[in-house]
Amino acid sequence: MGELRLMKGNEVIAEAAIRCGCDGYFGYPITPQSEVMETLMDREPWNETGMVVLQAESEIASIHMVYGAAASGKKVLTSSSSPGISLMAEGISYLAGSELPCLIVNVQRGGPGLGTIQPSQADYFQSTKGGGHGDYRLIVLAPSSVQEMNDFVELGFKLAFKYRNPAMILSDGAIGQMMEKVVLADFIPRLTAEEIDQKYGSWATNGRKPNRKPNIITSLEMDSARMEANNIRFQEKYAKMEAEEVLFEEIQCEDAEYILVAFGSSSRICQKSVDIAREKGIKLGLLRPITLFPFPKKPIAALAKRVKGFLVVEMNAGQMIEDVQLAVRCDVPVVHFGRMGGIIPSPSEVVEALEQKLIGG
Amino acid sequence: MELADIINPKNLVYEKPKLITSTTMHYCPGCSHGVVHNLVAEVIEDLGIQEKTIGVSPVGCAVFAYNYIDIDWQEAAHGRAPAVATGIARTNPDKVVFTYQGDGDLASIGAAEILHACNRGEDMVVIFVNNGIYGMTGGQMAPTTLLGQITATTPNGRDAGRNGYPLKITELIAQLPGTSYVTRQSVQTPGAIRKCKKAIAKAFQAAMDKKGTSFVEVVSTCNMNWKMTPVKANEWMVENMFPFYPPGDLKDGSKNDPLSYTPLKN
Ligand SMILES: Cc1ncc(C[n+]2csc(CCOP(=O)(O)OP(=O)(O)O)c2C)c(N)n1
């Protein structure tokens, strides 16, 4: 088993990146995620594994640095928080349009605008529905513990390279700042130039070889028929993710009459709400989507056949609820409970909302 | 002498550069971009670095540069080529990286990215084609458009009060300690073309020698959007652009005072 440590969520992202054989990190400071780059700079992985760490002049530059490195077959990541992710929207769209693998970590804070540095889940739409221009999807992983911050770094990269598509860890200030025990992954060496050529030589710009055509990374296609073919190919890729990569967790759903649906920090709160409700005799369960895209539509649809209703708990005004409603297809009521502005709901508040909005309503 | 005696392979002095592909270029006849492409291709061939050069093309008329020079390429978002090139150069120190950018791309939307890449002294080459206008989008004002110059968005001429002043970005770049070789060239005559090629070769050599960023501005024409014949456009460029953007080296080697950059002791 790997090394056991007590660490902050943000620090773990840095440690996991070094350990999984990452080639580079590019980022710009913003609360509540600055510890990611601070930890990296302190660890000096360039001495240990050769990993590059660079403080860019902006989030715009960071994401385009990620583009350049990713397009040459390198395993690279960036991290930021909500306002910074908005600036990255351009680059993320280009990465998706050029089919490049990379990892983006969003440690969310409240918005809109400069908002607050306190935790929030208000970037659900931005992360799962696109965020930048054009028809594209990110693979979105929602950790609910420091351990998952660790585990989803390697998982995110694995999926990103499998699909040649950017992956995102959608975390928030609570998980980024929280300290928990974590089992760290073992070290994986960085790929050598030869290994990169073997694995990704068919597309990566790692230098024109005499035995192949030049590799060109672009999202531009002026011929409409060919552009549509590209779009169709992307959509097929996203459909394959929906068929094969859905991850979720069900807690006490077997006998449940009511279901909470929550991801990330909210799902941690909701675990406690389930216990409180059960003490009161309410048969409550929790479904926690782990992949927000692809979204666990099928397990929710299956539950909708046998429960009395769903309460979607989010730290926003109601975003994931739209996906839950689509999955439930009006079979039973789906209502929302949310707190905003950086406020984390309390477990009993959730149970009260359940009683008022769903059971009593 | 018959015409066939003159136009004959044995009389060839210049030929199509080996690394220029057979794809028909989309540039307007008379445009400077094609000439600059040829020079870049010749330099890459002369230095024998086809297998380790990675080009970054801009958003602008040169967006399709990747179809014309037979090397690996990445197409960057508008203005972001220096950030993209930074990502490549940092994670691939054995490669030779260059960006190819227009004046709107480099000096307007991408002003932050070019200044910071040059200030960090990324080991890369920047080819900056300054035609004083947004060629690709139909001839709107660029940051480099001269005062009084007529464009689609300055139909009565660029006015300093309304539009600000033409930006001498190359002069700014030359101030930065990260740059080693900063030069301004042009390609309107065979002599100028030969000089420009030498400058591009020197810039690539400097990047290969890890001397920081080398920056080659090429004062250019956009005869299409200037609404002139190619010959007239060259004359207009010499008469109007050269006084404001004078050709020549701005910086050769490290001229910055090292004393002003002494780190604090910890
Ligand atoms: C974000 C964004 N804004 C605007 C454009 C539209 N656009 C394409 S090229 C261009 C200007 C290009 O001018 P320049 O860089 O001078 O290149 P030239 O065509 O003159 O060589 C603009 C504004 C774009 N593609 N992307």
Ligand code: SF4
């Ligand atoms: S529009 Fe101008 S810059 Fe573009 S190809 Fe034509 S002449 Fe060249």
Ligand SMILES: [Mg+2]
């Ligand atoms: Mg221009």
